[in-house]
Amino acid sequence: MADLQSHVVMLPFPVQGHVKPMLMLAEVLCHAGFRISFVNTDHIHDIILGNIDKSSFLSQFPGFCFLSIPDGLSPEHPRDISSIIELFTSINSMGKIMFRDLIISLLRQEDLDDKETWQAPCCIIADGIMSLAIDVGEELEIPVITFRTYSATCTWVYFHLEKLIEQREIPVLEGNEDIDGLVTCIPELEKVLRRRDLPSICKCEIDHPTLKFFLEQTSKMKKASGLILNTFEDLEAPIIRQLHSIYSKVYTIGPLQALLKSQLAGSPPIAAPATGSLRQEDRTCISWLDRQPAKSVIYVSFGSVVVMSRDQILEFWHGLINSGKPFLWVIRPDLVFGDGLPEEIMCPTNERGYVVSWAPQVEVLAHCAVGGFLTHSGWNSTLESITVGLPMICWPLIVDQKVNSRCVSDIWRVGLDMKDSCDRSTVEKMVRVLMENQDEEIAKSTTKFANLAQKSVMEGGSSFCNINKLIEDIRSIQSEKDDCKRK
Numbered sequence: 086m087a088d089l090q091s092h093v094v095m096l097p098f099p100v101q102g103h104v105k106p107m108l109m110l111a112e113v114l115c116h117a118g119f120r121i122s123f124v125n126t127d128h129i130h131d132i133i134l135g136n137i138d139k140s141s142f143l144s145q146f147p148g149f150c151f152l153s154i155p156d157g158l159s160p161e162h163p164r165d166i167s168s169i170i171e172l173f174t175s176i177n178s179m180g181k182i183m184f185r186d187l188i189i190s191l192l193r194q195e196d197l198d199d200k201e202t203w204q205a206p207c208c209i210i211a212d213g214i215m216s217l218a219i220d221v222g223e224e225l226e227i228p229v230i231t232f233r234t235y236s237a238t239c240t241w242v243y244f245h246l247e248k249l250i251e252q253r254e255i256p257v258l259e260g261n262e263d264i265d266g267l268v269t270c271i272p273e274l275e276k277v278l279r280r281r282d283l284p285s286i287c288k289c290e291i292d293h294p295t296l297k298f299f300l301e302q303t304s305k306m307k308k309a310s311g312l313i314l315n316t317f318e319d320l321e322a323p324i325i326r327q328l329h330s331i332y333s334k335v336y337t338i339g340p341l342q343a344l345l346k347s348q349l350a351g352s353p354p355i356a357a358p359a360t361g362s363l364r365q366e367d368r369t370c371i372s373w374l375d376r377q378p379a380k381s382v383i384y385v386s387f388g389s390v391v392v393m394s395r396d397q398i399l400e401f402w403h404g405l406i407n408s409g410k411p412f413l414w415v416i417r418p419d420l421v422f423g424d425g426l427p428e429e430i431m432c433p434t435n436e437r438g439y440v441v442s443w444a445p446q447v448e449v450l451a452h453c454a455v456g457g458f459l460t461h462s463g464w465n466s467t468l469e470s471i472t473v474g475l476p477m478i479c480w481p482l483i484v485d486q487k488v489n490s491r492c493v494s495d496i497w498r499v500g501l502d503m504k505d506s507c508d509r510s511t512v513e514k515m516v517r518v519l520m521e522n523q524d525e526e527i528a529k530s531t532t533k534f535a536n537l538a539q540k541s542v543m544e545g546g547s548s549f550c551n552i553n554k555l556i557e558d559i560r561s562i563q564s565e566k567d568d569c570k571r572k
């Protein structure tokens with residue numbers, strides 16, 4: 086019998102910050118010889134396929150197959166942050182039925198197709214907030230491994246939501262004098278995490294449907310047979326150890342960007358690699374960066390979902406201008422809510438500042454002209470910055486971002502936390518401190534963690550060993566399945 090590839094189904098949550106790391110993991114697994122069925126929602130599927138050169142991609146990853154299911158929402162639905170709960174709810178009801186049907190059809194194909202060439206899926210890797218995969222996996226007896234796209238630290242905080250409710254730490258109330266008090270019920274974080282650093286979900290009243298939704302997702306995902314995280318051991322070792330109390334198998338395989346690069350080293354380069362970007366990148370900013378002095382530019386981006394007010398944008402604008410430092414700013418068309426962009430920013434591109442609607446971020450962060458990153462502290466952005474040793478100014482708003490910014494400023498010391506304020510004088514001051522290297526400890530720590538990140542993905546490094554462990558474990562699930570069939 087031919088040497089069949091083990092088949093893995095991968096199910097990301099359909100937003101930028103979740104699809105991109107899942108796609109990178111899929112590419113690593115495909116490169117290792119697995120057949121991959123990558124299941125997007127129809128909406129994301131069309132965007133991804135519109136953004137890649139499919140034939141060149143498939144020649145590099147022949148075992149890769151993009152599949153899709155409806156998310157249950159109408160084509161006109163905005164699928165933005167203001168309606169994210171509708172997306173969650175719809176996927177977990179309608180999407181679940183479609184996902185189940187799709188898995189059944191993949192299982193049946195084994196009976197229909199040539200047994201020499203087709204292998205039914207042996208496991209599902211699903212995003213940590215796609216618990217529908219757990220239900221489908223249980224019913225169809227396929228193991229599910231969960232991939233949380235947050236840091237280990239924030240994942241650990243989510244596992245304490247119930248305890249936070251019990252201890253009356255939730256809801257976190259803005260303006261409450263206790264907001265700077267330490268949260269003492271989360272092991273390893275007792276001395277560092279304040280109430281104001283908790284995830285945004287902790288602002289909800291305890292009977293709020295969003296909080297209930299996340300409690301349910303988190304507890305269901307505990308049933309997964311393993312946990313994958315896009316982080317590396319040297320960054321979050323104490324927390325990763327704690328997570329072993331929930332999962333017997335924890336695979337920390339980050340930074341995925343660097344892991345993918347090192348795994349593909351030596352393979353023929355693809356003409357148009359899949360960047361996992363759901364928007365069109367404006368590459369003119371690279372030529373602008375090429376004309377700037379080394380380490381002079383501050384890169385500003387608030388990720389793919391955060392929205393802000395016109396006043397907040399103006400404060401950042403004036404703070405950046407007043408700092409006197411050149412800046413490259415990603416202003417998505419949907420970044421500002423309310424009255425739209427202030428006039429000053431409508432045609433802002435000049436010698437000092439350059440504005441694009443979406444940048445090739447990984448390339449920008451690694452560009453020699455860039456000396457700092459003003460970020461919303463999304464986990465992908467944070468890790469991408471750490472990987473290239475770029476110090477950060479953090480202005481976190483939602484989900485996990487406030488936890489990340491606290492780690493950046495107070496645990497890893499690779500940046501400054503500007504949490505809860507963005508007046509122009511603070512922005513100006515922080516930009517100067519960062520860009521003029523006024524904080525020596527930050528300079529040292531960024532270099533230290535960038536080296537450790539690179540080391541982790543090289544042969545013998547922790548993420549290198551963990552991805553091999555994951556590959557081995559999936560292969561043994563396949564062998565067990567094959568043994569059962571033979572009996």
Ligand SMILES: O=c1ccn([C@@H]2O[C@H](COP(=O)(O)OP(=O)(O)O[C@H]3O[C@H](CO)[C@@H](O)[C@H](O)[C@H]3O)[C@@H](O)[C@H]2O)c(=O)[nH]1
Pocket residue numbers: 101102103105234235362386387388389390391415442443444445446447462463464465466467469483484485486
């Ligand atoms: O102009 C840009 C801006 C961003 N990016 C990329 O887009 C991704 C953005 O991801 P992230 O930094 O994690 O931010 P969000 O898009 O906001 O991600 C959501 O999902 C993340 C993972 O769960 C969470 O950590 C965030 O808080 C949540 O907002 C990164 O890979 C960036 O490289 C670009 O390619 N070009």
